[in-house]
Amino acid sequence: MGPDTATGADGPHPGCSRAHAAVRTDSDTPDLGELAARLSAGALVTDPEVVASHSFDKALFCPVGTARGLVRARTVDDVVATMRFASAHRLPVVTQGARTGLSGAANAVDGCLLLDVARMDEILAIDPLEQTCRVQPGVINQDLKNALAEHGLAYPPDPGSVAISTIGGNVATNAGGMCCVKYGVTKDYVRGMTVVLADGTVTTLGRSTAKGVAGLDLAALFVGSEGTLGVIVEITLALRAAMPPALTAVGLFPDTASAGTAVAEYMASGAGPSMLELLDGRTIRAINAYGNFGLPAAAGALLLVQSNAPGQSAVAELEAFQEIAERNGGLEVHFSDDPADSELLVAARRAVSPALERQAHLVGGGELIDDICIPRSRLGEFFSRLEAIEAARGVEIFTAGHAGDGNMHPTVIFDARDEESTAAAQAAFAEIMQLGLDLGGTITGEHGVGYLKRDWLDRELDAGAALLHRRIREALDPLGILNPGKVFT
Amino acid sequence: MGPDTATGADGPHPGCSRAHAAVRTDSDTPDLGELAARLSAGALVTDPEVVASHSFDKALFCPVGTARGLVRARTVDDVVATMRFASAHRLPVVTQGARTGLSGAANAVDGCLLLDVARMDEILAIDPLEQTCRVQPGVINQDLKNALAEHGLAYPPDPGSVAISTIGGNVATNAGGMCCVKYGVTKDYVRGMTVVLADGTVTTLGRSTAKGVAGLDLAALFVGSEGTLGVIVEITLALRAAMPPALTAVGLFPDTASAGTAVAEYMASGAGPSMLELLDGRTIRAINAYGNFGLPAAAGALLLVQSNAPGQSAVAELEAFQEIAERNGGLEVHFSDDPADSELLVAARRAVSPALERQAHLVGGGELIDDICIPRSRLGEFFSRLEAIEAARGVEIFTAGHAGDGNMHPTVIFDARDEESTAAAQAAFAEIMQLGLDLGGTITGEHGVGYLKRDWLDRELDAGAALLHRRIREALDPLGILNPGKVFT
Numbered sequence: 001m002g003p004d005t006a007t008g009a010d011g012p013h014p015g016c017s018r019a020h021a022a023v024r025t026d027s028d029t030p031d032l033g034e035l036a037a038r039l040s041a042g043a044l045v046t047d048p049e050v051v052a053s054h055s056f057d058k059a060l061f062c063p064v065g066t067a068r069g070l071v072r073a074r075t076v077d078d079v080v081a082t083m084r085f086a087s088a089h090r091l092p093v094v095t096q097g098a099r100t101g102l103s104g105a106a107n108a109v110d111g112c113l114l115l116d117v118a119r120m121d122e123i124l125a126i127d128p129l130e131q132t133c134r135v136q137p138g139v140i141n142q143d144l145k146n147a148l149a150e151h152g153l154a155y156p157p158d159p160g161s162v163a164i165s166t167i168g169g170n171v172a173t174n175a176g177g178m179c180c181v182k183y184g185v186t187k188d189y190v191r192g193m194t195v196v197l198a199d200g201t202v203t204t205l206g207r208s209t210a211k212g213v214a215g216l217d218l219a220a221l222f223v224g225s226e227g228t229l230g231v232i233v234e235i236t237l238a239l240r241a242a243m244p245p246a247l248t249a250v251g252l253f254p255d256t257a258s259a260g261t262a263v264a265e266y267m268a269s270g271a272g273p274s275m276l277e278l279l280d281g282r283t284i285r286a287i288n289a290y291g292n293f294g295l296p297a298a299a300g301a302l303l304l305v306q307s308n309a310p311g312q313s314a315v316a317e318l319e320a321f322q323e324i325a326e327r328n329g330g331l332e333v334h335f336s337d338d339p340a341d342s343e344l345l346v347a348a349r350r351a352v353s354p355a356l357e358r359q360a361h362l363v364g365g366g367e368l369i370d371d372i373c374i375p376r377s378r379l380g381e382f383f384s385r386l387e388a389i390e391a392a393r394g395v396e397i398f399t400a401g402h403a404g405d406g407n408m409h410p411t412v413i414f415d416a417r418d419e420e421s422t423a424a425a426q427a428a429f430a431e432i433m434q435l436g437l438d439l440g441g442t443i444t445g446e447h448g449v450g451y452l453k454r455d456w457l458d459r460e461l462d463a464g465a466a467l468l469h470r471r472i473r474e475a476l477d478p479l480g481i482l483n484p485g486k487v488f489t
Numbered sequence: 490m491g492p493d494t495a496t497g498a499d500g501p502h503p504g505c506s507r508a509h510a511a512v513r514t515d516s517d518t519p520d521l522g523e524l525a526a527r528l529s530a531g532a533l534v535t536d537p538e539v540v541a542s543h544s545f546d547k548a549l550f551c552p553v554g555t556a557r558g559l560v561r562a563r564t565v566d567d568v569v570a571t572m573r574f575a576s577a578h579r580l581p582v583v584t585q586g587a588r589t590g591l592s593g594a595a596n597a598v599d600g601c602l603l604l605d606v607a608r609m610d611e612i613l614a615i616d617p618l619e620q621t622c623r624v625q626p627g628v629i630n631q632d633l634k635n636a637l638a639e640h641g642l643a644y645p646p647d648p649g650s651v652a653i654s655t656i657g658g659n660v661a662t663n664a665g666g667m668c669c670v671k672y673g674v675t676k677d678y679v680r681g682m683t684v685v686l687a688d689g690t691v692t693t694l695g696r697s698t699a700k701g702v703a704g705l706d707l708a709a710l711f712v713g714s715e716g717t718l719g720v721i722v723e724i725t726l727a728l729r730a731a732m733p734p735a736l737t738a739v740g741l742f743p744d745t746a747s748a749g750t751a752v753a754e755y756m757a758s759g760a761g762p763s764m765l766e767l768l769d770g771r772t773i774r775a776i777n778a779y780g781n782f783g784l785p786a787a788a789g790a791l792l793l794v795q796s797n798a799p800g801q802s803a804v805a806e807l808e809a810f811q812e813i814a815e816r817n818g819g820l821e822v823h824f825s826d827d828p829a830d831s832e833l834l835v836a837a838r839r840a841v842s843p844a845l846e847r848q849a850h851l852v853g854g855g856e857l858i859d860d861i862c863i864p865r866s867r868l869g870e871f872f873s874r875l876e877a878i879e880a881a882r883g884v885e886i887f888t889a890g891h892a893g894d895g896n897m898h899p900t901v902i903f904d905a906r907d908e909e910s911t912a913a914a915q916a917a918f919a920e921i922m923q924l925g926l927d928l929g930g931t932i933t934g935e936h937g938v939g940y941l942k943r944d945w946l947d948r949e950l951d952a953g954a955a956l957l958h959r960r961i962r963e964a965l966d967p968l969g970i971l972n973p974g975k976v977f978t
Contacts, residue, residue, distance in 0.1 A: 127864075127866070129865070130865060173702065202953065209931055210862065212931040212934055213935055213937050214933050214946055215946055215954070216710060218957055218961075220712075241761075267620070309799060313800055373700045375618075375697065376619060377619050441697075449702070462692050464691065475957075475961055475964035
């Protein structure tokens with residue numbers, strides 16, 4: 001993020017245009033007092049400064065519109081009243097959680113109502129027998145994890161924003177994280193949900209049982225829909241027994257390509273690591289500069305591997321990693337079963353985000369975080385072509401990512417005050433998405449489309465799929481009031 | 490199934506009404522010769538006997554209409570030509586695989602074209618590095634498993650029809666099976682697919698990578714859509730490393746309620762069995778009568794448990810089962826690490842289907858297989874209420890099922906030649922679905938809705954969800970030609 005977010009300021013990010021997509025707005029000025037009267041006391045906020053400070057998420061280079069007002073919903077009824085009012089007056093509605101998204105999906109559009117569900121943050125039920133829970137959308141991921149731990153239960157998905165992002169936002173973007181390589185993504189844990197549709201209808205989708213095939217899987221359709229189909233007001237999640245502690249190994253490599261090849265071979269061997277993360281040399285040094293992590297500064301790349309397989313199986317899995325790493329040019333592999341070592345290494349990996357924010361701050365605040373996912377077998381090729389993009393565009397790219405899933409986050413750091421640097425960074429950012437597509441992958445593995453990548457979605461989808469998207473959106477939101485201009489152009 | 494299917498005869502099942510849902514048909518008679526000219530040579534079959542013999546699946550009590558013709562598609566182009574022709578003439582199209590479904594979803598509707606994709610049966614690619622494969626829809630599940638085993642890979646979903654059903658049909662119904670308790674259902678393995686839409690448009694949905702959030706999850710929407718949204722012509726599946734061999738335990742109980750309670754407690758303990766099946770006493774005796782399996786005939790219920798956890802963990806998991814079984818009234822628990830014992834027990838479990846067919850044959854051919862899924866914690870209550878239904882209706886219910894998932898198959902056996910017996914069986918069948926709903930579950934865990942349960946879908950869905958179903962179906966199939974009258978009334 002730019003320097004202002006690094007310091008916690010409230011303004012939109014540098015590079016955030018005030019321009020915006022054409023959105024449908026009411027030519028009459030609706031009386032927001034009418035809406036306020038139907039909401040919980042104090043739920044409607046119209047103070048322009050407060051509304052403006054809630055008008056954007058953590059994406060750069062995305063339009064930020066001027067919202068008409070902010071609804072801080074406390075109840076399902078607040079959401080229903082908001083959607084009825086918005087439908088009656090054809091007002092755009094942008095649903096927001098913690099606004100930690102990286103693609104601008106929560107940014108205001110002109111004339112919209114911001115619908116903040118972060119205060120609907122109750123854990124409604126934890127069922128240890130059935131290993132499920134029901135939560136409101138504003139529950140913070142880590143808070144849920146903590147509450148579940150008391151019952152010996154776990155909700156695995158762990159996006160980088162785990163400490164600050166909401167379950168509702170995680171569901172709306174199908175969030176991932178470091179555990180996905182073994183435990184899957186958010187959609188693998190969503191059994192059912194209650195949503196408020198564009199016209200204010202409340203409906204429950206999906207199921208609460210382990211299996212179920214009654215009708216279309218509409219809950220799955222809503223996962224990752226980024227606020228374009230309805231407002232999620234309650235979620236039923238599958239849980240699992242608390243995960244056992246993991247053994248950790250660190251492998252050092254002379255370069256990213258050899259690390260990528262080792263990942264591909266290790267995963268193809270049938271290994272089931274509970275974490276397999278990659279940091280390139282630049283990112284290692286940025287982390288060391290940010291905190292006192294003591295990572296090996298000379299390495300060209302580092303792989304962080306964990307196994308929580310039972311008993312001696314974890315050791316066997318890490319020994320297999322060592323063997324494959326060494327065969328692929330790995331320089332050193334260290335093991336540890338000391339939880340303190342593991343925690344420090346995971347903390348170092350989690351420090352990528354603030355470390356790169358700081359790095360950006362040093363050179364002029366520009367940071368574009370990409371998020372492609374490719375077949376693991378093509379990681380080696382990916383890294384060599386990434387180097388070519390760097391060289392051709394004269395930009396600095398820091399790469400970390402969930403290598404075990406082929407989900408990489410090359411981050412372009414640049415001087416946002418300088419037009420030429422900014423243009424080069426944006427060109428590199430686009431070329432990275434194209435590289436993802438060229439290698440048989442996707443433009444976004446876990447961050448979503450929002451505004452940031454909406455021009456690219458049509459490159460990934462064929463004409464038929466693009467048409468289906470539009471038809472389904474129209475079927476669910478005939479007035480086009482739900483997060484208009486996001487995901488689709 | 491009825492006696493005629495038990496003997497492999499081609500006629501529709503006893504009890505299969507010739508009445509049918511009102512379907513849209515062309516008042517003009519379209520010239521099928523035009524269609525034939527656009528298809529692979531010999532793909533169009535109009536011989537009434539052949540067409541009639543392809544007009545139904547394995548469901549009882551479902552209408553079987555009179556089809557206009559049968560297309561045995563060999564290529565995607567055949568499917569495209571069929572859908573274009575059907576759209577031009579507004580002809581209903583019923584897509585079929587191996588017609589092993591249990592809900593009538595593949596049954597003909599009057600005036601339809603049957604679109605059989607079973608001959609599109611090529612495994613297009615197996616990628617051991619990425620652990621994925623691409624298959625045509627007609628590939629038989631077991632054939633795929635066999636091909637993958639040569640690469641050390643596995644595709645876990647294993648419906649009872651694994652030896653004869655197609656992957657396309659498995660995807661269209663989101664098939665489950667015995668492995669689900671540890672390995673999930675079909676949807677957990679579908680990454681992407683190519684479909685032909687109602688108007689003949691070919692489009693690719695989903696992705697081939699481990700993660701991806703570019704746009705709506707339309708591949709997930711098509712999984713379980715029972716031929717109502719489009720025709721699946723290619724599927725990209727996620728695979729996993731071959732599963733390790735399992736240890737097996739058998740637990741005997743005095744009655745089903747105590748077995749159900751043991752299941753609930755065992756699963757809540759955080760156990761991760763690779764199989765957890767339940768057979769009631771009647772089913773045990775039906776299996777013994779069918780084959781020489783030597784199951785303990787006096788038991789009131791039997792639990793079959795496997796663990797394939799690595800090393801000593803499997804033993805620990807089965808010892809935990811033993812302890813919980815005994816605490817819940819279990820009479821005996823036997824262990825075995827002899828693969829021959831395991832195979833015999835699994836074969837006995839797989840014999841439920843033919844054993845109950847034979848049982849039905851003995852009393853007059855009537856068999857209604859139900860498929861509810863409930864919270865595991867309510868299994869004990871489920872069994873006592875099931876006994877009450879039996880008593881009140883004077884019917885015989887044989888129950889087996891995937892108890893670890895709460896997915897039970899109570900099967901009502903009756904005299905299909907006798908009206909009173911048939912009426913009592915149908916009433917009991919409906920009451921079992923209502924019991925599923927009453928206990929917080931679903932009317933179908935893995936068999937789908939088709940014709941058999943379409944009147945019940947609206948009881949499970951609330952008004953909003955029912956409306957969304959209709960809107961999405963209309964958005965994708967505006968002429969209403971895709972499997973009309975199925976799933977929805």
